[in-house]
């Protein structure tokens with residue numbers, strides 16, 4: 001179960017950068033990299049052309065982007081979703097790994113962005129009640145429920161009343177999550193009760209779009 005000591009994410013980034021593979025693997029990687037436009041993480045699926053991800057983009061991201069509001073993304077990796085959030089007045093990108101934030105800066109670094117290396121579940125330098133929209137995809141799927149619980153508690157400080165929070169998490173009721181050791185032991189039932197116990201109101205649950213995970217939307 002990945003916890004804060006896990007090397008999973010830095011390992012994935014290093015594998016992405018590694019040139020030590022066989023010629024065939026290197027050729028395949030070069031082709032994929034070319035297709036992925038050099039962005040770390042696009043190899044996991046591009047929301048521009050993978051149907052379920054397109055749906056997530058069109059339902060949970062694009063309708064919420066407002067030029068006068070402030071957003072925060074947790075676990076951006078190479079910016080697969082960050083690029084859709086650039087229309088906010090201010091965008092915080094929060095990650096536990098400084099190395100990952102440096103990678104993001106290579107492809108996505110705008111004056112309205114603030115890069116924050118956190119302690120695993122906190123929001124240093126983010127003002128109280130300052131966030132209108134919080135989004136995280138592909139990060140909570142790997143997080144132990146204790147870390148998720150800590151995040152839910154800490155989000156209460158930074159979210160404005162009525163702000164939308166949208167989190168994609170591991171759903172072990174689905175076989176594709178059960179077959180993936182890097183996915184945490186979470187289910188809609190566990191997630192629902194953690195969100196409610198933290199004091200939020202659930203707005204929407206999407207249990208069908210993703211084949212190994214689910215999405216929950218909630219507000220204070």
Ligand SMILES: C[S@@+](CC[C@H](N)C(=O)[O-])C[C@H]1O[C@@H](n2cnc3c(N)ncnc32)[C@H](O)[C@@H]1O
Pocket residue numbers: 009041042044074075076077078079080081094095096097100120121136137138139143147
């Ligand atoms: C698999 S990547 C997914 C990234 C991106 N959102 C996407 O969908 O392409 C997981 C991301 O979560 C970050 N991460 C892992 N644990 C974290 C934690 N406790 N707090 C913040 N970010 C974390 C990783 O560094 C990485 O950026």
